[in-house]
Amino acid sequence: GAGVSQSPSNKVTEKGKDVELRCDPISGHTALYWYRQRLGQGLEFLIYFQGNSAPDKSGLPSDRFSAERTGESVSTLTIQRTQQEDSAVYLCASSLPRTGMNTEAFFGQGTRLTVV
Amino acid sequence: EDQVTQSPEALRLQEGESSSLNCSYTVSGLRGLFWYRQDPGKGPEFLFTLYSAGEEKEKERLKATLTKKESFLHITAPKPEDSATYLCAVHIYGQNFVFGPGTRLSVLP
Numbered sequence: 001g002a003g004v005s006q007s008p009s010n011k012v013t014e015k016g017k018d019v020e021l022r023c024d025p026i027s028g029h030t031a032l033y034w035y036r037q038r039l040g041q042g043l044e045f046l047i048y049f050q051g052n053s054a055p056d057k058s059g060l061p062s063d064r065f066s067a068e069r070t071g072e073s074v075s076t077l078t079i080q081r082t083q084q085e086d087s088a089v090y091l092c093a094s095s096l097p098r099t100g101m102n103t104e105a106f107f108g109q110g111t112r113l114t115v116v
Numbered sequence: 117e118d119q120v121t122q123s124p125e126a127l128r129l130q131e132g133e134s135s136s137l138n139c140s141y142t143v144s145g146l147r148g149l150f151w152y153r154q155d156p157g158k159g160p161e162f163l164f165t166l167y168s169a170g171e172e173k174e175k176e177r178l179k180a181t182l183t184k185k186e187s188f189l190h191i192t193a194p195k196p197e198d199s200a201t202y203l204c205a206v207h208i209y210g211q212n213f214v215f216g217p218g219t220r221l222s223v224l225p
Contacts, residue, residue, distance in 0.1 A: 035215075041217070042203070
């Protein structure tokens with residue numbers, strides 16, 4: 001597609017339920033990032049995928065968070081047993097390989113997650 | 117510790133009143149510095165990439181500059197539609213993007 005696509009755009013879930021967020025990166029972009037943005041806050045790095053390399057999971061806040069990516073395409077971020085502090089906008093970005101020159105990341109519109 | 121700060125936290129300008137936003141960084145091994153614009157309820161929109169000290173990039177009313185310790189985003193004769201949060205991010209060798217907290221810009225007509 002022309003840009004990074006995320007779904008759903010909004011998700012309201014009950015505390016304790018699991019949720020799955022989806023990201024379709026720009027075609028040809030081998031790098032994919034997940035960020036979290038709480039209301040009025042900056043972007044918090046969660047996880048990074050680069051091709052078939054092992055993902056950088058250093059930003060995941062707890063073992064309730066996990067992410068997968070199929071090859072160089074779709075990625076899903078899963079949050080198990082959601083808690084109210086998980087409420088935030090989850091942003092996905094993709095870019096060309098970070099070893100190249102043009103490493104700017106392009107963002108999707110985000111998924112707004114509300115845990116009630 | 118790698119750190120990115122932005123100032124001011126918020127800025128209110130009258131239409132046509134030029135100003136500058138600051139992004140200061142303390143990182144080891146800067147790969148590139150990026151400026152993004154974020155409108156409420158939307159994802160960040162890429163504006164500029166700067167790779168080396170002394171580099172400048174321009175786009176319409178915006179101009180970004182880079183030194184070894186900071187970057188400035190100059191806004192010339194801003195319009196109300198320039199109102200947004202402006203985010204600075206650094207890309208560190210072997211690591212990921214580290215974002216600053218942003219500057220909320222309001223341009224009043």
